Amino acid sequence: MRGLINLSALLFLSVALTVNLMGQEPIRVVCVGNSITAGYGLGNSGQSWPSQLNVKLGGKYSVLNYGVSGSKMTKTAPGTYWEEGNFTKALDADPQILIISLGTNDAGIWDSVKDRFKDDYIAMIDTFLSRSNGFEPIVYLCYPPPTFNTSSQNENIEMDIIPIIDEISELRNTYIIDYHTPLLDSSSLFPDQLHPNAAGALLMSGFAFDSISAHQTIIPYFSVNGADSLQNDTVSLNIGDDLTFKPNSMDEGTWSWSGPNGFTSTVRTPVITDVQQNQGGSYSVVFTNTSGERSIRNFMVSLNSCSIAITPNFQIDNGAVQTYTYLVTNPGSTLKFSPQVSPASESIWTWTGPNGFFSNSRQLTINYIGTQQAGDYTAIYYDGNGCKGKVVYTVNVEGMLTCPSLVPYLNNTGWANESTVEVAAGSSVSFGPQPMDGSWSWIGPNDFKSEDREARVNNVQKENAGIYWAVYTNDAGCKDSLEFTISIECVSPEIIPYLNVNNGGWQQVSSASLDEGGTITFGPQPRTDGTWSWNGPNGITSAEREFAISDMHTDQGGTYTATYTNDCGKQSIYTFTITVNGTTSANxxxxxxxxxxxxxxxxxxxxxxxxxxxxxxxxxxxxxxxxxxxxxxxxxxxxxxxxxxxxxxxxxxxxxxxxxxxxxxxx
CATH class of the missing domain: 2.60.40.3080 (Immunoglobulin-like)
Structure with a gap:
């Protein structure tokens, strides 16, 4: 079960995605990973590949990101994922689809973890399988993306990590998501040579979406009281109705159901007769084809005999909590919806709104709302028995545009609220202005351009120094800019001495002896940039880096001082000692x-x-x-x-x- 795509099933899936999104319990997709999964270096969490995967999958899925920066698969490694709080949260989320994307950081210390990596990887999969409530999750293992910072780390990924993941996939019957091969020639999408930018994360989300959607082959149908079948995964019933689930798949295989009050079945079309109050809620079905490939679908059964009151709480720009369903706000404001039920519960919430908006969280925040986001936002709540509540917020966006203040941040040796920085040549600088939401575009020296909020300049040299402009825009229509300045730290240059005696060739020495009548040539380095000045015996001066004195006399022996001034004004001084031997008797x-x-x-x-x-x-x-x-x-x-x-x-x-x-x- 390693990722074969059934094209006919994919065709039917595209039809299934046209059904109503309202009310169905989303399929829980849990992502376990490192900083690449967590979204390190991106403008906001919504740009991480799990967040962008949720957008692609739509409202029928809830993608939960439990990535932790620096984490590793191996239990004994520093920063092991096993000891992170997010590991417990990922287990408690009871994933129906599990995506594991670890191994990049293990590859960086491979010699110390290679003997345990495979066993610990299998143990993590088995831990999730043993903790599942109802069904074992459908598991996807990810090849780590290529690393462009060190060849040895990437070599460990290709020669060791990926083959081990292939072995584990065969042993535990999982799918593969390839984040490596398609990105080998995409170093430009990894600004720090390790973490993807927003465009790279978008590509990764596409690879995950293609793999998941290719294997999700169940088309939801049901029938009430023997009537014609309807294509949907949400049904409202009266007490005493008869319900027949009728999902379809293009493949042959087996079916397995779970639901409220211990409901189970192994037939494709289970029937629930004389439906009662305690039979409402979420039903899940897993289909396994003859090749062992699995797909999953959730059905929501709600009952008309019960309803749940919802208190429509909301805030504007973190102000006082209000309880209206009709609200007016300025463009650029931030809205936070936090509807409440009593007793408080985080059970199943689904939202829809303007322009295809959806969410599966109770609390909903819209940052810097624009006029195009005005309209009705509908929240539907289901409890564990299928009782339903509904609230509709009507949002009008009008008045004066409210824009956020831009705050500069730089990182050379650590994040600082600064807009200027002086660095040593060869250093790297990261820009990280706020706010995190909205769009950023950059221009700077040496044709620098970026569309990431957290932009980076690697290996800063003289041609990279100068002013960098960041332009911020958001959906509300705000536009503003920040100016950052990078300068190169001016350090005293090193002078390397070279002498040439009687045109006999250059020697890296600072002293020489020659007879009267000989020739001495000075030629210190560096060769380029900056200026030179010389002083020597008998008032000898020069402004050339390389200069010669021929027909030397004894009074020209002594100390010659070279002063080099580089192009940023720092000076270095070096002295040369020349001995001129006078003529003596040749007797x-x-x-x-x-x-x-x-x-x-x-x-x-x-x-x-x-x-x-x-x-x-x-x-x-x-x-x-x-x-x-x-x-x-x-x-x-x-x-x-x-x-x-x-x-x-x-x-x-x-x-x-x-x-x-x-x-x-x-x-």
């Missing part, structure tokens, strides 16, 4: 008496023996490149030469007493 006897080099030929090191103190030594290639350099040496020192290739090199020793050189061989 080999003098050189020989100053220092010795051994071994010569050498391999991986040379030793320098001299009477000099606090001297420096450099190994040069014959074309003048410094290959090895050391300072602050005394008497006998060793230089590492293992990096040198075979050939002839020059070692120069320099101190305040002069500079001396010798050749040596690497073999």
């Amino acid at each position: 080999p006897d003098i050189v020989e008496s100053v220092f010795e080099v051994y071994p010569n030929p050498a391999k991986d090191h040379i030793a320098i023996q001299t009477k000099l103190k606090n001297y420096g030594a450099s190994v040069y290639s014959l074309d003048g490149r410094i290959l090895v350099h050391a300072e602050n040496l005394n008497r006998i020192s060793v230089l590492e030469t293992s990096v040198l290739k075979k050939g002839i090199y020059v070692v120069k020793v320099h101190s305040r007493d002069g500079s001396y050189s010798k050749k040596f061989l690497i073999e």
Whole structure:
């Protein structure tokens, strides 16, 4: 039973959906899930995929959202759904259809939960099956949507989570809703790379609707006192009437009924003769075809012999509770209907209103009502015995438009009531202005656009800084805007030193030694943006990042200071030390008496023996490149030469007493 669609049954279903919505107990659809189910990051709860699924399914269904942000399937995992209060609420709701959409967060810590995930998933299904009152729920298991933030998490979903869900579906005879495959190329619908925006949640609700509606194949019919059959799932009877249920399905299969006072039946057309007061209420039937696929339908039997008084409470803009059925309010107001029965009960309430409006809750709130929402709102209540009450509110919308104040909120390290934020480059910023109801549209730097109330800018760089405009509209006709500003935090830049001696190639060093007549080239990084200024011996200055001094003299040795100012005004300073060796006697006897080099030929090191103190030594290639350099040496020192290739090199020793050189061989 993994999701095969019977097209002929779907055709009949489309006919069945044209019947009257009033009064039937809605089929309870319970959604268990994580933040994706809860609607994290969306403008309001009505944009979550369960809420949008309820709109698609219509008034014959009541979709209950028990998603919890951060929750996981595995019992031992931190944030396990098993320990959430919503788990108890989901069980108590006694679902007729159960949708489980967990696994995304388990995939993020897969190595620590993979040994328990399957068993705990099966245990959750079995817990719902064992707690059901009357019928076991029809179960749908959801493939987690793709994650675009980390490849490893998505790989765990595809390679481990989804195959396990397939195995569980076969073991427990459930349906599958695929939230993964159709969204693989839809990263734009996941602003934070994990949670869908309103458009993404709408797509997900469509996948769930297609799967559920394809398997709901029961067409409701009934007959009273032997008269012709009527296509409806709500019937009003007098005491003593005879009622015959006559549901149809295009498939062959079995039928199972439950109802008030322990009513059960396994025939398609059960008959209740001489109906009495205690036989009113909600009757449920489950049809199972020969492939094991199940569908469910509720019938409401009301009795004309009893009626229930309803107190028509309502409030306008959270004002005093009033008890009229005719009310006048300004466009943009918020209405809250809260009809009451005595004794108080939340049993079965159904609402209809203008423009196809429906609801299955006792309390009903309409935020920022518009003139197009004026009209009659009808609430019908049934108690457990089929006794009925009815109240009709007539709403007139006229007068001056009332609009809500817009409140800015930003999230960089936490939500704050601010409209400006300075962030480090690479950070992310979320906008979350209020009110939550209504529509929002955004424009900003670098062609930024969004239609979500909670919009997000990832990896903020210089091109993302600037002003973001949010335009708010609602059904009442209100229109207003907010301005947000993102700026990049100005940080002191890092300078990376580079020197080039005698055009021998760049070296990442800040000091160098060369002989008189040589050339030194400075070339620090960063290469782009900002400005440079230099100061050195004898008044040397430059405004170039890379500049050279040729034909160096001893008085040009010393400290060179580079100051770099980036494009937001922060400065960094770096100093370079250049030693210029003066000309000394080349008399080999003098050189020989100053220092010795051994071994010569050498391999991986040379030793320098001299009477000099606090001297420096450099190994040069014959074309003048410094290959090895050391300072602050005394008497006998060793230089590492293992990096040198075979050939002839020059070692120069320099101190305040002069500079001396010798050749040596690497073999």
